[in-house]
Amino acid sequence: MTLSHLSLAQFRSWPRLALDLDHRPVAIYGANGSGKTNILEALSMLAPGRGLRNAAPGDQARQGVDAGWRIRAGIGDQQVGTEALPGQSRSVLIDDKPAPQVALGRLIRVIWLVPAMDRLWSDAPETRRRFLDRVTLSLIPDHAEIALAYDKAMRERNRLLRDQIGDPGWYRALEAQMAESGAALTRNRLSAIAAISAAQGEGATQFPAATLTLLSGEGFADDADPSSIAARMATMRPRDLAAGRSLTGPHRADLGAHWGPQDMPAALSSTGEQKALLLSLILANARALTDQPVVLLLDEVAAHLDADRRAALYAEIAALPAQSLLTGTGAELFEAFGPEARRLNVTKTGGASAAEETE
Numbered sequence: 001m002t003l004s005h006l007s008l009a010q011f012r013s014w015p016r017l018a019l020d021l022d023h024r025p026v027a028i029y030g031a032n033g034s035g036k037t038n039i040l041e042a043l044s045m046l047a048p049g050r051g052l053r054n055a056a057p058g059d060q061a062r063q064g065v066d067a068g069w070r071i072r073a074g075i076g077d078q079q080v081g082t083e084a085l086p087g088q089s090r091s092v093l094i095d096d097k098p099a100p101q102v103a104l105g106r107l108i109r110v111i112w113l114v115p116a117m118d119r120l121w122s123d124a125p126e127t128r129r130r131f132l133d134r135v136t137l138s139l140i141p142d143h144a145e146i147a148l149a150y151d152k153a154m155r156e157r158n159r160l161l162r163d164q165i166g167d168p169g170w171y172r173a174l175e176a177q178m179a180e181s182g183a184a185l186t187r188n189r190l191s192a193i194a195a196i197s198a199a200q201g202e203g204a205t206q207f208p209a210a211t212l213t214l215l216s217g218e219g220f221a222d223d224a225d226p227s228s229i230a231a232r233m234a235t236m237r238p239r240d241l242a243a244g245r246s247l248t249g250p251h252r253a254d255l256g257a258h259w260g261p262q263d264m265p266a267a268l269s270s271t272g273e274q275k276a277l278l279l280s281l282i283l284a285n286a287r288a289l290t291d292q293p294v295v296l297l298l299d300e301v302a303a304h305l306d307a308d309r310r311a312a313l314y315a316e317i318a319a320l321p322a323q324s325l326l327t328g329t330g331a332e333l334f335e336a337f338g339p340e341a342r343r344l345n346v347t348k349t350g351g352a353s354a355a356e357e358t359e
């Protein structure tokens with residue numbers, strides 16, 4: 001089963017785009033601002049969530065157009081649609097029937113590497129937690145529902161804490177829910193880390209493998225036992241009451257990465273090394289997804305690699321059971337693909353992007 005077709009209407013700089021896809025990688029090239037990343041963003045909307053720019057649906061409609069945006073895709077023998085009218089959240093259709101966003105994650109896995117992720121290792125833990133949860137979601141589609149259940153219980157507990165409600169009975173019920181879903185979150189994250197770690201070993205030597213760990217203070221990180229989490233939360237309650245919010249728990253987890261002979265923390269590595277590490281994780285993520293169609297989006301990755309690493313990346317991509325789309329400003333960046341890849345030249349005139357397939 002593959003993604004066979006993508007069409008866009010009024011999505012960002014694209015009034016229209018119709019693209020037939022097959023197993024071959026697609027190298028999208030064109031000048032800065034021509035609309036290359038917008039194609040990848042549209043593809044990322046085939047995953048649950050807000051896509052690779054974390055954008056509000058209202059910002060994704062083509063400026064000056066009142067009708068909202070629309071994306072259609074063929075995945076195997078199913079037709080998938082997602083769209084948003086101005087000011088509204090996005091809706092999902094599978095074979096013309098309304099479906100929840102999480103249903104997308106069961107049809108196809110979309111994973112991406114974009115320049116905004118360059119600061120992953122030096123940013124706040126929240127950025128790495130979101131990254132880890134996205135990786136986890138790609139491997140375990142139920143992760144989204146579990147995260148929602150945890151967030152809902154935590155928000156209610158935070159409301160009690162903020163209002164300085166002291167009744168232990170209310171807390172016990174919410175803490176039991178948080179402990180149940182929090183334990184499942186931790187189990188999923190640990191199993192995603194294990195799957196990625198195993199898949200890293202199969203990659204090219206040009207992309208370093210990292211030792212990944214689930215981190216958080218106060219011992220919550222690898223605790224996947226609901227009764228022990230609930231007991232910890234009860235102990236923390238006085239401190240949480242003083243702060244007016246839940247200070248500890250799986251919602252504070254962090255992803256640690258060390259690599260190389262000196263076991264260097266990723267945050268202390270050079271910009272290029274951090275990027276190679278991230279690329280290694282994304283490729284491992286794609287390799288770990290063996291039972292489902294995978295779309296891999298690499299935005300402006302080629303330009304930051306030397307010729308040797310670029311060739312290694314293209315060889316890896318050719319060997320992946322994934323459909324890959326890459327962007328770069330010039331066709332020469334993709335020469336090492338040879339005839340393996342399709343080339344799509346993107347241009348923009350008068351605010352409207354257009355694409356032409358080239359040899």
Ligand SMILES: Nc1ncnc2c1ncn2[C@@H]1O[C@H](COP(=O)(O)OP(=O)(O)OP(=O)(O)O)[C@@H](O)[C@H]1O
Pocket residue numbers: 011012013014030031032033034035036037038039059060061062063327329351
């Ligand atoms: N809602 C929108 N409506 C119309 N145009 C938009 C909208 N959002 C973004 N754009 C335009 O899309 C262009 C950016 O597209 P995109 O990020 O895909 O470019 P790119 O080809 O990837 O560029 P670069 O090589 O610089 O990363 C900008 O010119 C921007 O003005």
